[in-house]
Amino acid sequence: MIKLTEVTKDYSRRGRALDGVSLHVRKGEFVFLTGHSGSGKSTTLRLIHMADRPTSGEVRVCGFSSELTSDREIWKLRRKVGCVFQDFRLLPGRTARENVEFALEVTGSSRTEILPRANRLLAQVGLSAKGGAFVEELSGGEQQRVAIARALVNDPPVLLADEPTGNLDERASRGILELFRELNASGMAILMATHDLEMIRAYPKIRTLELSEGRLVFDSAAAPAPAGRSGG
Amino acid sequence: MHAMREAMAAVRRAPLLTALSAAMVALALYVVGLFAVVTFNLHEALSRVEERVQVVAYMRDDARDAEIDLAREDLMEMEEVESIHHVSKDEALRVAREDLPEFEDLFAAMEVNPLPASLEIGLAPGFRTPDVTARIADRLSIYPFIEDVRYGEEWVDRLHLLQRIGALATTILGGAFAVVAALIIGTAIRIAIFARREEIHVMRLVGATNGFIRRPFLLEGALTGLMGGILASVLVFVSHALVSRAVFRLDWIPWEWVLLGIASGAFFGVLASAFAVRRYLREV
Numbered sequence: 421m422i423k424l425t426e427v428t429k430d431y432s433r434r435g436r437a438l439d440g441v442s443l444h445v446r447k448g449e450f451v452f453l454t455g456h457s458g459s460g461k462s463t464t465l466r467l468i469h470m471a472d473r474p475t476s477g478e479v480r481v482c483g484f485s486s487e488l489t490s491d492r493e494i495w496k497l498r499r500k501v502g503c504v505f506q507d508f509r510l511l512p513g514r515t516a517r518e519n520v521e522f523a524l525e526v527t528g529s530s531r532t533e534i535l536p537r538a539n540r541l542l543a544q545v546g547l548s549a550k551g552g553a554f555v556e557e558l559s560g561g562e563q564q565r566v567a568i569a570r571a572l573v574n575d576p577p578v579l580l581a582d583e584p585t586g587n588l589d590e591r592a593s594r595g596i597l598e599l600f601r602e603l604n605a606s607g608m609a610i611l612m613a614t615h616d617l618e619m620i621r622a623y624p625k626i627r628t629l630e631l632s633e634g635r636l637v638f639d640s641a642a643a644p645a646p647a648g649r650s651g652g
Numbered sequence: 653m654h655a656m657r658e659a660m661a662a663v664r665r666a667p668l669l670t671a672l673s674a675a676m677v678a679l680a681l682y683v684v685g686l687f688a689v690v691t692f693n694l695h696e697a698l699s700r701v702e703e704r705v706q707v708v709a710y711m712r713d714d715a716r717d718a719e720i721d722l723a724r725e726d727l728m729e730m731e732e733v734e735s736i737h738h739v740s741k742d743e744a745l746r747v748a749r750e751d752l753p754e755f756e757d758l759f760a761a762m763e764v765n766p767l768p769a770s771l772e773i774g775l776a777p778g779f780r781t782p783d784v785t786a787r788i789a790d791r792l793s794i795y796p797f798i799e800d801v802r803y804g805e806e807w808v809d810r811l812h813l814l815q816r817i818g819a820l821a822t823t824i825l826g827g828a829f830a831v832v833a834a835l836i837i838g839t840a841i842r843i844a845i846f847a848r849r850e851e852i853h854v855m856r857l858v859g860a861t862n863g864f865i866r867r868p869f870l871l872e873g874a875l876t877g878l879m880g881g882i883l884a885s886v887l888v889f890v891s892h893a894l895v896s897r898a899v900f901r902l903d904w905i906p907w908e909w910v911l912l913g914i915a916s917g918a919f920f921g922v923l924a925s926a927f928a929v930r931r932y933l934r935e936v
Contacts, residue, residue, distance in 0.1 A: 469857075471936050491862075491934075498859030509857070511850060522851075525654060576861055617926035634834065 421447045421609045422468055427477035429463055429498040429634075437463040439634040440477070440636060442492060445611055447577070450604045452620050455463045455631035461613035464631065465582050468611070469501050470494050482577060489652060499527060502571030506583035510555045516566045517542060517551035523573040541569040545599060561592025581612040585619065593619065656906070659875060662848065669847055670876060673840035674724050677880025678887065680833035681917050685888035685905075687829050692905045698815050705780040706931035707788045707803040710768040713741070714795035720771070723795050727773065731789075732784050735774035741765045768799060782809050833918050837880070841873050841924035845932070851931040862933055865866070869925045876919025881914030 422445040429438040438460045453461050466472040467479050470489060479486040481498040489497060510519050520538040529537060529626050542551050545565040555563055564584055572578060581600070585593035597619065604610050614620065620628055630638035663670045706799040711720070720738070727733050739747070744767040749759050773788060785808050801839045845852075848869075855865045889904070 495856075495859045495861045498857060503857055509850070509854060511854060523854065523858040526855045526864060527858055528864075570858065606742075 421445055421449070421482060422479040422611065423480040424464070424467070425478045425480075426544050427467060427474045427479060429460075429467060429472065430475045437634055438467070438474070438622060439633070441628055441634070441636045442477075443636055443639070445578075445609055448464050448604070448607050448609055450600070450610045451612070452623075452626055452628040453611060454615055454620060454628060455615070457615060459631040460617075460634045462582055463634075465503075465611070465613055469503055469580055470497055499574040500576050500578060502568075502574070502579045504567045504571050504579070504581045504584050506562065506586035508555075508560075508567045508587075510563055510566055510570075512555060515552050515554050516547060516562075516569075519555060519566055520569050520573065522651075523570045528573055529573075537573070538569075541555065541572055542566075544572065545569045546595075548620055559592065560588045561595055564588060564592070564596055565599065568596070572603075576608070578609045578611070581610065583613055583615070585614065598624070631634060654864070655867035655871050659871040660870050661875045662868065663875070666844075666847065667929075670843055670872075673876045674879040674883060675842045676840035677837045677877055677917055677921065678883035679682070680836035681881055681884035681913055682887045683719040683914060684826075684829045684833050684891070685884050687826060687890060688905050688909055689888060689892050689902060690789070691818075691826065692909070693902050694818055695822075696817060696903050698811070701811055702780045705775055705808055706783060707773040707775070707785055707801060708793065709771045709773065709798045710800045711770060711793075712799045713768065713799050715769070719795070719797050722769070723797075727771075727788075727791075730788075732775055732779040732788060733773055734776040737774070739770045739772060741767055741769045744769065764769045780808075782812050830916075835922075837877060837917070837920040838924035838927065841876060841921060842928040844872070844876065845869060845925065845928040849935075852929065853936045856933065865933065866929050869929045870922050873921035873923075873925030874918045875921070877917035877919065878914060880921070881917030884917070885910050885914060896932040 422443075424441050424443050427438055427441045428436065428437050438541055441460070442463065453464060455461050463472065467486070470481075470484070470486060481497060484493075484497040484500075496593055507558050511522060514522065517538050520541050521534050524534045524537055527588050539548070542548055545568050546649070547562060547565050547569065550558060550562060553562075555566060558566065564587075566582075568579075570593065579600070584600075585596055588596065593616070600612065620626070628638070628640040629636060724736050724738070727736055742765070745765050748767060749756065752759075771792075773792070774789070775784060782805070786805070787802045789803050790849070791797055792801045852865055892902055894902060
C-alpha cells in the first residue's frame, strides 16, 4: 500500500530531513508515526502524497511510484490517499457541508449525487446535525471531522493524518481516534503522525514507527517490546 | 459548466476584490485608451496636412494647349501622381483677388494679368514625401513651357520629420503603456488568486485535475479583463466627449481599436491567471 525504499530528502534551506528511510504500511493497517518535531514525520507524509519528491530512493503508494508519476498525474494518486492536517485546512466562509460538497464537486461527482453524498459523509463522521454551520462556528474537533469527511470523498484506501489531534483537547482527540479506528475497521489503511505519546500508549496494539533526525529508529512490529524505546 | 459556476461564485463571494481587480485593469487600459485617442487624432491631423502636399508648376504665357495636354498625360501615368489641376491665368487672378482683398485696388487697376497659369499636381497617398516631391519637381522642370516649380520644400521636410517622430513616439510610448498595463493586470489578477490559494490547495489535495482547477480561474481572469476593458472604454469615451465639448474637437478612435482594447484586457486577464495559478499548483 505504502512503501518507502531508502528514501532521503534534502531541502535547500533545512538540509537533510529524511535519511535512508525504508518502511512498509500494508493494506488495512493502522500505523502511528511518531518522533520529535523536526524528526521528519511531516516530510514523510508529504512524500507519500507526493507534495514533495524524494532526493533519492523511491516512494510507492497505491501503485504510484515517485519515480514514474508526473505532476500532471498526481491527482490520480490523491484520489486514493485522503489527507488531514493539524490545521484542518477548511475553506473559511463556507459551511461544513459546502466544504465537503466542494471536494465532491471538484473531483467530478455529478450534481445530483453531491448533496446526498455530502450528507452521508457528514453522518459518517458524526456531524449530521452541523452540516449547515459555518466552519468558524465549529469546535476544533468538529472542524477536524469535517476535514476527515472531506478526505473521504473519493473513498480512498489510504488516509494520511498529520498531527490531526495536535490542536484538540483530549476528549476531542479520543473522538477523532475512535473515528479513525472505525474507518480502519472498514479496511482503510491509516498512517497517523503524532507526537502525543499518551495517545500512543493508550493504543498499544497499534503499530508505531518512530523517526529521529530523519532516520527510522523504531518499529513496534519489528521490536519485541516497546520497553527499550527512547521516550520524548 | 463547473468552471462558469465557480467563476461566478468567486465574483459573488468576493465582489469587492473582483471589482477592485477590474478597476485596476480598467485604469491601466484607460491610460492606454487615452493614448490611443491622442495618437489617432495626431495621426489624422498630420494626414490632413499631408493631403495638401502638392507640386505647383508655373507655366510660361506662351505655353500651347497641346504641349500641356501631352505633359498631363505623361504625368498621369506616374503612379505617384494622383491628380492634376490646371489653373488658368484668369482663375489664378480670381483666387488671388479672393485671397488678398486688401490689394483689390491694385488688381482693379491692372491692365494685363501678371499671374501665370499653373499645374497643381496632387500626390497619391504614400508618395507625399520629400523624395517624391523633389523627383516630380525635377521631372516637371524638364518641360520647356514650365517656368518655375514650387513644392514647399521646407515644410514638406518638416512634416515628414514630424510624422516620423510621431510614429516612433507612438511605438515606444504605446509599447511602454501596454507593458505597464499588462503588468498591472497581472498584479491585480495575482492578488485575486492569492486570496483563493487555499481553494487551489484543497482542490489539489482532494485530487482535482490541474485543468479542472485552472479553468474557473482562467475564466475569472477573462471576466475581470473583460469588465476592466469595457469600463476603460466607457471612461475613455466620456473623457473624449468632455474634451471635445470643452476644449477642442477630437475624433473618436475606430471601433475596431476599442474592441481590440477590450479583447486584450481579456487576453491579459487569462494570461495573468494562468501564470498565477501555475505557481499555486506547484505548491501542494
